[in-house]
Amino acid sequence: MSVVDEVKQRLDIVDVVGQYVQLQKAGRNFRALCPFHSERAPSFFVSPERQSWHCFGACGTGGDIFSFVMKKENLEFAEALRLLAERAGVTLAERRPEEEAERDRLRQANEAAAQFYHRALVSTEAGQKARQYLEERGQDLKTMQDFQLGYSPSGWDSLCQHLRERGYSDEELVAAGLAVEGERGLRDLFHQRIMFPITDMRGRVVGFGGRSLPIEGQEEGQPKYLNTSQTAVFDKGGLLYALDKAREHIRREGLAVIVEGYMDAIAAHQHGFANVVASMGTALSERQVRLLKRFSRDVVLALDADTAGQEATLRAVEYQDILGRDIRVIILPEGRDPDQVIRSDPEAWPALLADAQPLLDYKFEAVSSALDLSQPRQRSQAVEELLPLLELIDDKVKQAHYVQKLTRLGRLEAAKEKTLHDILRRRARQPRRRSEAAAKIEGEMQVVPPRDAREEYLLALLLRHPELQADGLALSPDLLWYSENRQLLQAWQRSPDLEEMRQAVAAELQEHLQRIAAMNVPPFDQQGAKDALYDCLRRLEQRDLEAIAQANSAALAAREAEGGPISVEELAAAAQASRSGSLPEEIRPEEVSETAALLRQSTEIGIRLHQSSKIGTSDDKDFAGNGPEVELNG
Numbered sequence: 001m002s003v004v005d006e007v008k009q010r011l012d013i014v015d016v017v018g019q020y021v022q023l024q025k026a027g028r029n030f031r032a033l034c035p036f037h038s039e040r041a042p043s044f045f046v047s048p049e050r051q052s053w054h055c056f057g058a059c060g061t062g063g064d065i066f067s068f069v070m071k072k073e074n075l076e077f078a079e080a081l082r083l084l085a086e087r088a089g090v091t092l093a094e095r096r097p098e099e100e101a102e103r104d105r106l107r108q109a110n111e112a113a114a115q116f117y118h119r120a121l122v123s124t125e126a127g128q129k130a131r132q133y134l135e136e137r138g139q140d141l142k143t144m145q146d147f148q149l150g151y152s153p154s155g156w157d158s159l160c161q162h163l164r165e166r167g168y169s170d171e172e173l174v175a176a177g178l179a180v181e182g183e184r185g186l187r188d189l190f191h192q193r194i195m196f197p198i199t200d201m202r203g204r205v206v207g208f209g210g211r212s213l214p215i216e217g218q219e220e221g222q223p224k225y226l227n228t229s230q231t232a233v234f235d236k237g238g239l240l241y242a243l244d245k246a247r248e249h250i251r252r253e254g255l256a257v258i259v260e261g262y263m264d265a266i267a268a269h270q271h272g273f274a275n276v277v278a279s280m281g282t283a284l285s286e287r288q289v290r291l292l293k294r295f296s297r298d299v300v301l302a303l304d305a306d307t308a309g310q311e312a313t314l315r316a317v318e319y320q321d322i323l324g325r326d327i328r329v330i331i332l333p334e335g336r337d338p339d340q341v342i343r344s345d346p347e348a349w350p351a352l353l354a355d356a357q358p359l360l361d362y363k364f365e366a367v368s369s370a371l372d373l374s375q376p377r378q379r380s381q382a383v384e385e386l387l388p389l390l391e392l393i394d395d396k397v398k399q400a401h402y403v404q405k406l407t408r409l410g411r412l413e414a415a416k417e418k419t420l421h422d423i424l425r426r427r428a429r430q431p432r433r434r435s436e437a438a439a440k441i442e443g444e445m446q447v448v449p450p451r452d453a454r455e456e457y458l459l460a461l462l463l464r465h466p467e468l469q470a471d472g473l474a475l476s477p478d479l480l481w482y483s484e485n486r487q488l489l490q491a492w493q494r495s496p497d498l499e500e501m502r503q504a505v506a507a508e509l510q511e512h513l514q515r516i517a518a519m520n521v522p523p524f525d526q527q528g529a530k531d532a533l534y535d536c537l538r539r540l541e542q543r544d545l546e547a548i549a550q551a552n553s554a555a556l557a558a559r560e561a562e563g564g565p566i567s568v569e570e571l572a573a574a575a576q577a578s579r580s581g582s583l584p585e586e587i588r589p590e591e592v593s594e595t596a597a598l599l600r601q602s603t604e605i606g607i608r609l610h611q612s613s614k615i616g617t618s619d620d621k622d623f624a625g626n627g628p629e630v631e632l633n634g
C-alpha cells in the first residue's frame with residue numbers, strides 16, 4: 001500500500017475536518033458552515049463513507065483529507081502529506097539519503113560559484129566594469145555583499161577550473177547547471193554577466209540569473225538575461241528572488257509585493273521595502289503565488305507599463321488559480337520600472353501600492369485602452385477577449401459583477417447582458433452542466449470505491465493520447481476528488497509528457513503515476529479518444545450529482561429531526577438561498593429559477609429516498625439509515 005493510501009486508511013476525515021470546523025451530524029453525513037467562504041446556512045458536507053468533503057455553496061468544490069488540509073493550511077501536497085502522515089503515525093520514507101546528499105552537493109557547488117563570482121566582481125580588474133555599472137545604478141558595496149552579487153569572467157572555463165580544484169567533478173558541474181558540454185569540452189554557462197545568485201527559501205544558493213553587461217561601444221550579449229536551467233535543486237516556477245530575505249517582512253506587514261526584475265527587488269530592499277520579491281522575468285506561476293500566500297493573503301503585482309510587463313500579466317491572468325487568489329496590480333508610470341520609481345522618489349512607492357486594483361479590473365483596462373471603443377467592431381473584439389476570463393471566475397457574485405462591467409464596456413443594451421450570461425453558461429465546462437445529467441440521476445447510482453476508476457481512467461487517457469492536450473488543459477483539477485489524482489492532473493497540465501511529469505510529481509506519488517501510466521487504454525483514434533474523455537467527464541459529473549442528492553437528503557433529514565415536516569418548496573428555497581444568499585439584485589431571475597429548478601429536482605429525489613428509507617427504519621434519529629438510499633452509496 002502506498003503511504004497516501006495508508007494515511008487515508010488510518011485517519012478519518014471527520015476527525016481531521018472536525019479539528020477545524022464544528023461539524024453537525026446530518027444523516028450519514030456531517031455538515032457545517034463552509035470554512036472557505038462565508039455563509040449563513042451550512043452548505044459544507046463531509047461524507048465519512050466516501051471520506052470526502054464538499055462545499056455545495058459558493059466554492060462548489062471538494063476533495064479528500066489532503067486537499068482539505070492543503071486548502072486550510074495553504075500547503076503543497078507533499079507538505080500536507082507529511083503533516084497528516086505524522087498524525088497518522090505513518091513513517092514517510094525519507095528521500096534516499098544518497099539522493100539528498102547529491103542535492104546538497106549541487107547546492108554547495110552553486111554556493112562556491114556564487115563566492116567565485118562575487119570575488120570576481122568586488123576584487124578583480126575584470127569585474128571593474130560590472131562594478132561600475134552597478135554603482136551607476138545606485139548599488140553600493142554593502143548591497144553587493146548583502147545580495148552576493150557577482151560577475152562571471154570572460155574565460156572559456158574559469159569557473160569550471162576553479163570548482164574542479166575544489167573537488168567537483170565535471171558531471172556535478174553540469175548537474176548543478178553551472179557548466180555545459182561544448183565543442184572543446186566543458187565550458188562555463190555564464191560569461192561576462194552580472195550574476196544574481198538565486199536562493200531557496202532557506203537562503204541556500206540553487207541557481208543564478210545572469211544579466212549581460214552593457215559596455216559602451218559594444219553590442220550587448222544575448223540573451224539579456226540568462227538563467228540556470230532546471231536542475232534537481234533549481235525549479236524556477238517554484239522560486240521567487242529574495243523570498244528568503246522578504247518572508248518575515250511579508251508576514252509582519254501582511255503584504256507581499258512582486259516585481260519583475262532582480263534590480264527592482266534589490267532597490268526596494270535597499271530603501272527599506274523588504275516585503276518585495278521578484279518573479280524573475282517570466283509569467284508569474286501559480287506555484288509562486290501559492291508560495292507567497294503562505295505568508296500573506298494580500299499580494300500585489302507591480303508591473304512596468306511597457307509591453308513586456310503587460311504581456312507577463314496577460315499570461316498570468318489566464319491562470320484560474322491566480323484569478324481566484326485575489327491578486328492586485330499596480331501599473332508603474334510609463335517608461336519606469338520599480339527600480340527607478342523607488343530610487344527617484346521612495347515615498348511614491350507606498351502610495352502606488354495603496355492604489356493597487358484587482359487583476360481583472362486591470363485586464364479590463366488593458367484591453368480597453370488597446371482598442372478604440374468608439375468602433376463597434378473593436379468593442380465586440382474587447383468582449384470576445386474578456387469573456388473567456390469571466391468563465392474562469394468561480395464566484396458567481398463576482399462573475400455577475402464583471403458581466404455587468406463587460407456589458408457597459410461593450411455598450412451592449414441591457415438585454416445583451418442576459419446573452420452574456422447565456423454564453424458563459426453554455427461555454428461552462430462540461431462537468432458543470434448539471435441540468436442534462438440531473439435527469440439521469442435516478443438511473444445509475446453506483447458504488448464509489450475508495451479508489452475511483454473513473455478518475456484514473458481519465459488520467460490514463462490523457463497520458464496515452466497526447467492529442468487530447470487541449471481538452472485536458474481545460475479541465476479543472478477540482479473535477480477529481482482524490483488528491484493523488486488531482487496532483488497528477490496538475491502535473492500533466494504543466495508538462496503533458498510522462499518524463500517531465502515524473503520530475504514534477506512528489507516522490508510519494510511516483511508509484512501511483514506508474515500504475516496509471518501502465519493502465520490498459522484502447523488504441524483509440526482521435527475522435528474515439530475524445531469521446532472516451534467526454535464520456536469519462538460525464539460519469540464524473542454524475543458522481544457530483546450523487547453527492548449533491550445525498551447531501552440534500554441528509555440536510556432534509558436533519559431539518560426534519562429538528563422541527564417537523566417541511567415542504568419541497570420551502571426546502572428548495574432554503575437550499576437556493578444558501579447558495580445564492582448574497583447574490584445582488586442584478587442577477588437575472590431566469591438564472592435564479594434555473595438554479596432553483598435544479599436544486600428542487602435533486603431535493604425531490606432526496607425526499608423520495610428519505611421517505612422510503614423511513615418506512616424501513618425504526619425511530620432512530622439516523623433517518624438516512626437503511627432502505628433504498630443505500631443505493632446512493634452502495
Ligand SMILES: [Zn+2]
Nearest residue numbers: 034037055059
Ligand atoms: Zn464553500
